[in-house]
Amino acid sequence: xxxxxxxxxxxxxxxxxxxxxxxxxxxxxxxxxxxxxxxxxxxxxxxxxxxxxxxxxxxxxxxxxxxxxxxxxxxxxxxxxxxxxxxxxxxxxxxxxxxxxxxxxxxxxxxxxxxxxxxxxxxxxxxxxxxxxxxxxxxxxxxxxx
Numbered sequence: 001x002x003x004x005x006x007x008x009x010x011x012x013x014x015x016x017x018x019x020x021x022x023x024x025x026x027x028x029x030x031x032x033x034x035x036x037x038x039x040x041x042x043x044x045x046x047x048x049x050x051x052x053x054x055x056x057x058x059x060x061x062x063x064x065x066x067x068x069x070x071x072x073x074x075x076x077x078x079x080x081x082x083x084x085x086x087x088x089x090x091x092x093x094x095x096x097x098x099x100x101x102x103x104x105x106x107x108x109x110x111x112x113x114x115x116x117x118x119x120x121x122x123x124x125x126x127x128x129x130x131x132x133x134x135x136x137x138x139x140x141x142x143x144x145x146x
Contacts, residue, residue, distance in 0.1 A: 004078035010101050013094040021083030034110050037117050041142035042135050049122050049130035053096045060146055065090040067140040068116045075108035099130050116141035
């Protein structure tokens with residue numbers, strides 16, 4: 001639980017208490033409800049990891065939040081085991097996190113209406129470059145281009 005709360009704290013830029021997490025039952029129900037994304041349209045691209053701190057990336061987040069302003073469920077490394085966290089908006093997430101944040105290499109944000117998802121996966125390429133795979137998926141977000 002401690003590692004999960006620490007990762008969430010980095011992502012939100014504030015202290016996160018265990019009481020804020022959804023129960024394991026609720027988390028599993030949400031995970032099951034989000035399984036339909038496997039068939040949803042996807043737009044995928046890869047950028048330098050540090051590019052997520054640029055105005056261009058922040059403009060992407062703005063466009064996503066405008067096209068579907070629903071609250072989002074934040075899925076990090078330990079969400080399934082410890083409980084996911086609902087946040088009011090994509091704008092509440094600090095995307096300027098370091099490459100080595102806890103055990104994370106994958107972060108998923110699913111809108112509370114289950115219409116859209118943003119998936120970030122960071123890794124080192126074969127040449128040692130730090131890269132970020134970005135996938136927008138769903139009714140509204142798949143159409144938004146970087």
